[in-house]
Amino acid sequence: MTQSLAQVLHSHQDALLEQWLRDLSEASADVGFAPVHPELIEPLRKLFPAIIAQLGQAPDAAVSPQSSPASPASASESAQPAASSEQRAALDAQLQQLIAEQARLQRNLSDTLGFLLHLKHLLLKALLSAADQAVEERAILWLDQYFEQIAQQTLEHALAQRDRYISEQSLSIMELSTPVLRLWHQILLLPLVGVIDTGRARQITDHLLEAIAKYEARVTVIDLTGVPIIDTSVAQHIMKTIDAARLLGSRVVLTGISPEGAQTLTKLGIRFGDVISRASLRAGIAEALLITGKRIAAMEAGTR
Amino acid sequence: MNEPAPAERIAIRTHNDIVTARHAAREHSARLGFGRAYQTRLATAVSELTRNVIQYAGEGSCLIEGQNDADGCSIQVTVEDHGPGIPDLALALADGFSTSGGLGAGLPGTRRLVDHFQISSEPGLTRVVIRIRKAR
Numbered sequence: 234m235t236q237s238l239a240q241v242l243h244s245h246q247d248a249l250l251e252q253w254l255r256d257l258s259e260a261s262a263d264v265g266f267a268p269v270h271p272e273l274i275e276p277l278r279k280l281f282p283a284i285i286a287q288l289g290q291a292p293d294a295a296v297s298p299q300s301s302p303a304s305p306a307s308a309s310e311s312a313q314p315a316a317s318s319e320q321r322a323a324l325d326a327q328l329q330q331l332i333a334e335q336a337r338l339q340r341n342l343s344d345t346l347g348f349l350l351h352l353k354h355l356l357l358k359a360l361l362s363a364a365d366q367a368v369e370e371r372a373i374l375w376l377d378q379y380f381e382q383i384a385q386q387t388l389e390h391a392l393a394q395r396d397r398y399i400s401e402q403s404l405s406i407m408e409l410s411t412p413v414l415r416l417w418h419q420i421l422l423l424p425l426v427g428v429i430d431t432g433r434a435r436q437i438t439d440h441l442l443e444a445i446a447k448y449e450a451r452v453t454v455i456d457l458t459g460v461p462i463i464d465t466s467v468a469q470h471i472m473k474t475i476d477a478a479r480l481l482g483s484r485v486v487l488t489g490i491s492p493e494g495a496q497t498l499t500k501l502g503i504r505f506g507d508v509i510s511r512a513s514l515r516a517g518i519a520e521a522l523l524i525t526g527k528r529i530a531a532m533e534a535g536t537r
Numbered sequence: 538m539n540e541p542a543p544a545e546r547i548a549i550r551t552h553n554d555i556v557t558a559r560h561a562a563r564e565h566s567a568r569l570g571f572g573r574a575y576q577t578r579l580a581t582a583v584s585e586l587t588r589n590v591i592q593y594a595g596e597g598s599c600l601i602e603g604q605n606d607a608d609g610c611s612i613q614v615t616v617e618d619h620g621p622g623i624p625d626l627a628l629a630l631a632d633g634f635s636t637s638g639g640l641g642a643g644l645p646g647t648r649r650l651v652d653h654f655q656i657s658s659e660p661g662l663t664r665v666v667i668r669i670r671k672a673r
Binding site for chain 1 (some may be wrong): 552553554559573574577578579580581584586588639640642643645646647649650668
């Protein structure tokens with residue numbers, strides 16, 4: 234007689250789970266996935282019953298015997314109603330948690346897929362050995378389809394997760410504020426970091442001009458150490474910022490242009506004209522103090 | 538000797554792609570053993586050209602190819618777009634000329650940054666090929 238998938242699953246459930254988790258922990262190089270991270274065991278353990286519950290709903294009506302293995306697409310469409318939407322949701326939640334954990338632990342998605350496919354392998358083996366005579370063809374087909382569907386869901390979750398991550402990151406980069414720091418009386422420091430496009434350039438200029446007016450700054454130190462590439466567009470934005478600062482009566486000291494950057498700028502034919510420029514922020518601050526008639530001096534021995 | 542990375546084609550559609558392209562150019566040149574000055578020059582040149590693509594054509598592509606041969610190595614970058622084209626190439630290559638209120642240093646400056654510079658433009662296809670080279 235043939236044994237149904239549900240029966241096999243039910244009777245071997247615990248042993249299967251233990252073997253699965255043990256195999257994952259002791260994975261060797263030839264199985265196609267790295268050993269599982271200890272913190273992933275728990276979500277995998279929770280995922281297991283969800284999978285089993287759905288698999289247990291053998292697709293008696295869903296996969297008709299006539300449907301040939303060559304048309305898995307139409308078969309899987311008809312197989313889907315077999316799993317109740319409640320169970321689907323439960324599985325979805327577990328998968329999502331697994332993916333989130335995997336992302337947090339910075340593990341590979343391919344490993345996670347490998348874990349799931351290994352479970353399919355174990356289930357198939359259990360099914361084949363339990364039903365020592367004829368295994369129901371549709372049970373195998375169903376198992377296959379089901380895991381295809383899980384793999385697909387896993388991928389979708391992983392992609393969604395990544396998309397979220399990327400948009401969060403770009404948001405936080407956009408929000409990198411451009412602080413205008415008050416370095417000393419009448420001296421401002423504007424450290425520029427990252428990509429300077431038209432939008433950010435305008436924001437930077439706004440902030441700076443506001444601060445210059447507020448603090449009656451006589452010198453502004455603009456530090457470019459964190460600007461990776463200074464091309465003509467960036468240079469133009471910086472020049473406009475400098476011009477605007479000058480109109481408000483603040484002199485500008487540029488600092489932090491790298492040797493390569495300087496070479497590139499001259500090759501490009503960009504001149505910063507009569508802007509004071511210093512190689513390091515330290516030299517720039519010294520210059521700013523000089524302009525305002527201040528200096529940093531060691532404390533006298535008696536006052537220490 | 539370092540093997541060149543496989544050729545890489547980057548679609549240029551948004552400002553972010555400019556960053557991607559110049560980052561890739563820098564990585565490719567670093568991998569072939571170009572010094573920092575070379576890397577910065579190439580990355581800046583790619584930044585200029587891809588920014589032109591965004592500004593004048595809307596979108597295009599950037600192909601980065603590294604090459605290793607008997608007496609040195611080189612990186613070639615091909616930037617293409619299907620925009621309206623540049624009506625007067627000689628003028629566009631002159632210092633200080635800009636149709637967009639820019640510095641007018643982009644194209645002539647880029648030409649000075651690299652060892653080889655070739656440009657062709659007609660309505661519907663503008664192609665700029667640049668190359669930096671390093672002798673062994």
